[in-house]
Amino acid sequence: MPRPLNDTFLRACLRQPTAYTPLWLMRQAGRYLPEYNAARARAGSFMGLATSPDFATEVTLQPLERYALDAAILFSDILTVPDAMGLGLSFAAGEGPRFARPLRDEAAVAALRVPDLDRLNYVFEAVRSIRKALGGRVPLIGFAGSPWTLACYMVEGAGSDDYRIVKSMLYARPDLMHRILDINAKAVAAYLNAQIDAGAQAVMLFDSWGGVLADGAFQRFSLEYTRRVVAALEREHDGERVPSIVFTKGGAPWLEQIAACGADVVGLDWSVDLGAARRRVDDRVALQGNLDPAVLFAPPEVVAAEARAVLDSFGRAQRDDGGCGGHVFNLGHGINQHTPPEHVTALVEAVHAHSRALRAAD
Amino acid sequence: MPRPLNDTFLRACLRQPTAYTPLWLMRQAGRYLPEYNAARARAGSFMGLATSPDFATEVTLQPLERYALDAAILFSDILTVPDAMGLGLSFAAGEGPRFARPLRDEAAVAALRVPDLDRLNYVFEAVRSIRKALGGRVPLIGFAGSPWTLACYMVEGAGSDDYRIVKSMLYARPDLMHRILDINAKAVAAYLNAQIDAGAQAVMLFDSWGGVLADGAFQRFSLEYTRRVVAALEREHDGERVPSIVFTKGGAPWLEQIAACGADVVGLDWSVDLGAARRRVDDRVALQGNLDPAVLFAPPEVVAAEARAVLDSFGRAQRDDGGCGGHVFNLGHGINQHTPPEHVTALVEAVHAHSRALRAAD
Numbered sequence: 001m002p003r004p005l006n007d008t009f010l011r012a013c014l015r016q017p018t019a020y021t022p023l024w025l026m027r028q029a030g031r032y033l034p035e036y037n038a039a040r041a042r043a044g045s046f047m048g049l050a051t052s053p054d055f056a057t058e059v060t061l062q063p064l065e066r067y068a069l070d071a072a073i074l075f076s077d078i079l080t081v082p083d084a085m086g087l088g089l090s091f092a093a094g095e096g097p098r099f100a101r102p103l104r105d106e107a108a109v110a111a112l113r114v115p116d117l118d119r120l121n122y123v124f125e126a127v128r129s130i131r132k133a134l135g136g137r138v139p140l141i142g143f144a145g146s147p148w149t150l151a152c153y154m155v156e157g158a159g160s161d162d163y164r165i166v167k168s169m170l171y172a173r174p175d176l177m178h179r180i181l182d183i184n185a186k187a188v189a190a191y192l193n194a195q196i197d198a199g200a201q202a203v204m205l206f207d208s209w210g211g212v213l214a215d216g217a218f219q220r221f222s223l224e225y226t227r228r229v230v231a232a233l234e235r236e237h238d239g240e241r242v243p244s245i246v247f248t249k250g251g252a253p254w255l256e257q258i259a260a261c262g263a264d265v266v267g268l269d270w271s272v273d274l275g276a277a278r279r280r281v282d283d284r285v286a287l288q289g290n291l292d293p294a295v296l297f298a299p300p301e302v303v304a305a306e307a308r309a310v311l312d313s314f315g316r317a318q319r320d321d322g323g324c325g326g327h328v329f330n331l332g333h334g335i336n337q338h339t340p341p342e343h344v345t346a347l348v349e350a351v352h353a354h355s356r357a358l359r360a361a362d
Numbered sequence: 363m364p365r366p367l368n369d370t371f372l373r374a375c376l377r378q379p380t381a382y383t384p385l386w387l388m389r390q391a392g393r394y395l396p397e398y399n400a401a402r403a404r405a406g407s408f409m410g411l412a413t414s415p416d417f418a419t420e421v422t423l424q425p426l427e428r429y430a431l432d433a434a435i436l437f438s439d440i441l442t443v444p445d446a447m448g449l450g451l452s453f454a455a456g457e458g459p460r461f462a463r464p465l466r467d468e469a470a471v472a473a474l475r476v477p478d479l480d481r482l483n484y485v486f487e488a489v490r491s492i493r494k495a496l497g498g499r500v501p502l503i504g505f506a507g508s509p510w511t512l513a514c515y516m517v518e519g520a521g522s523d524d525y526r527i528v529k530s531m532l533y534a535r536p537d538l539m540h541r542i543l544d545i546n547a548k549a550v551a552a553y554l555n556a557q558i559d560a561g562a563q564a565v566m567l568f569d570s571w572g573g574v575l576a577d578g579a580f581q582r583f584s585l586e587y588t589r590r591v592v593a594a595l596e597r598e599h600d601g602e603r604v605p606s607i608v609f610t611k612g613g614a615p616w617l618e619q620i621a622a623c624g625a626d627v628v629g630l631d632w633s634v635d636l637g638a639a640r641r642r643v644d645d646r647v648a649l650q651g652n653l654d655p656a657v658l659f660a661p662p663e664v665v666a667a668e669a670r671a672v673l674d675s676f677g678r679a680q681r682d683d684g685g686c687g688g689h690v691f692n693l694g695h696g697i698n699q700h701t702p703p704e705h706v707t708a709l710v711e712a713v714h715a716h717s718r719a720l721r722a723a724d
Contacts, residue, residue, distance in 0.1 A: 167656035214632035214654040253614045253633045270576035292576040294529035
């Protein structure tokens with residue numbers, strides 16, 4: 001498979017010069033789009049979308065029809081992996097995900113195994129189908145949850161406000177927690193490599209709940225297992241580099257350490273100035289982010305101004321020493337379901353126009 | 363009113379030498395204590411407790427009967443101030459707080475006024491009553507919500523997951539947001555000064571939602587107004603310094619800037635290493651924190667070990683240049699309602715014993 005026609009995203013991930021700053025949006029195929037809601041209604045449920053390669057292809061491409069985004073991301077869910085481990089995933093209407101068989105005792109943890117990847121074939125089929133449908137327009141990003149973030153759901157059995165159950169296990173029985181994380185790391189690495197084999201041209205690890213951990217615990221229970229996953233990833237496929245992105249929501253306090261985990265790109269939430277973040281990592285990785293998704297509730301001219309401010313904070317990609325920084329524009333979190341779709345148009349136009357102007361002024 | 367018999371907390375706030383590291387716990391008078399739940403049942407509701415000086419005194423003193431804590435904190439709620447502004451506070455059973463008249467349009471914002479402090483007399487009476495009941499055992503901390511955190515509730519009308527309404531106003535109508543924050547800052551400063559006049563020996567500003575703001579927005583919409591409040595506070599009362607504490611949950615990315623806001627103490631959540639935080643502020647302020655409250659779910663020996671780790675991370679209070687750092691041990695967030703009370707005993711003993719041993723080794 002050849003490089004995509006628009007490889008700006010891949011180049012930015014690898015800190016190569018680009019004509020403008022590429023952007024995509026976390027959860028870009030989502031409930032803010034009427035066409036997504038229509039497809040979901042036809043599919044019957046969220047998992048009906050995610051488990052059907054046809055539906056997954058359809059909704060993955062929806063935002064690309066509307067907006068000049070520079071990457072597609074596989075439509076799926078991070079909980080496919082623990083579901084394949086037999087924990088029994090369901091999404092109740094109006095609620096978040098729920099596992100029928102959460103890991104609550106030593107016996108359940110002892111019985112946990114790396115799942116047979118055949119149980120996730122629907123995901124790899126979706127990747128192949130999306131690649132075909134994209135026809136090389138833009139690259140396709142695959143993804144998975146981080147070992148720690150998956151463990152939160154697997155132990156809590158659902159979302160949580162205080163992570164009481166999983167943190168109780170972490171502090172009281174770190175041996176059990178390490179066993180879960182070790183299995184998750186192996187499963188996630190195999191899962192992402194299978195996505196790469198199926199055609200994913202970059203992969204992203206969502207450490208959505210790394211930020212709830214205390215300093216010290218984050219390094220031992222989240223970052224260490226993220227590092228193991230990244231180390232096990234295929235770096236190249238069909239002669240092309242496959243960049244990896246790690247995003248820890250709330251991870252700003254640990255930016256330098258996350259940047260040293262082996263990933264090509266570090267995702268940032270909106271709590272940090274990109275320029276300051278860039279100085280902290282000295283362009284050893286590319287940065288992805290970091291507009292507050294709430295900006296998209298403001299009028300289009302405010303959206304454009306805030307997008308320009310993010311681009312300005314990153315500054316010139318070109319370094320004085322001849323090297324290059326990398327910036328992939330994104331939100332600092334998934335796009336909110338109440339976002340007016342036309343505000344996204346303003347965002348995309350502002351990012352492309354202003355970053356082209358910045359390059360031209362170089 | 364003389365200094366309390368145990369002034370360790372006040373000394374640590376002011377970076378004066380102490381024989382051990384003082385501790386208190388955010389929300390130490392709370393639902394993890396059976397005697398608190400009994401009092402609440404008698405009072406009929408949370409606001410029944412908070413609006414009665416007798417009940418407020420009773421529950422404020424409850425944790426001090428059980429544990430050798432080094433400070434008491436007024437039992438109250440940050441939403442007393444917007445309630446006094448006429449927004450109509452209520453607490454529905456099993457839910458969080460709710461305002462009957464949230465600030466949703468220009469007219470509501472235009473009508474907002476600094477409230478008559480007489481409407482908050484029940485709070486100042488509680489402060490006087492608690493001081494009397496304490497008999498000088500330990501100092502009493504007064505508190506308020508930060509202007510931004512109050513604005514979140516005042517605009518959203520309740521707690522929020524995504525702060526969509528308040529952030530929409532912030533980005534789309536910053537003029538309205540600044541008007542709310544200006545009034546809140548004046549109200550909070552007057553409120554805290556009235557608490558000081560009534561006998562509060564230290565005051566704390568809870569910027570519980572500062573951490574949801576983007577870099578840039580945090581400085582303009584949260585920290586700037588915190589700074590105004592701190593600048594307007596009485597620094598001394600009855601010849602004694604009244605230390606001020608500012609706590610921004612999720613504020614680690616902005617630690618240096620928060621530390622320059624004029625407060626004597628900066629509270630920290632558990633996302634940062636205290637030693638690293640101390641180096642960032644170079645002991646120009648004292649630090650308060652920062653044990654993950656979830657540690658208290660673990661067995662007592664783990665609680666003690668994690669408490670020692672926090673003390674060790676702060677290191678020696680005494681500086682090589684003859685100066686002194688200040689550390690007030692606390693959790694990084696309010697104590698969880700599911701905390702076993704006997705684990706708090708282990709925490710208090712470990713903090714006192716280990717910090718005395720550290721001083722002795724100096």
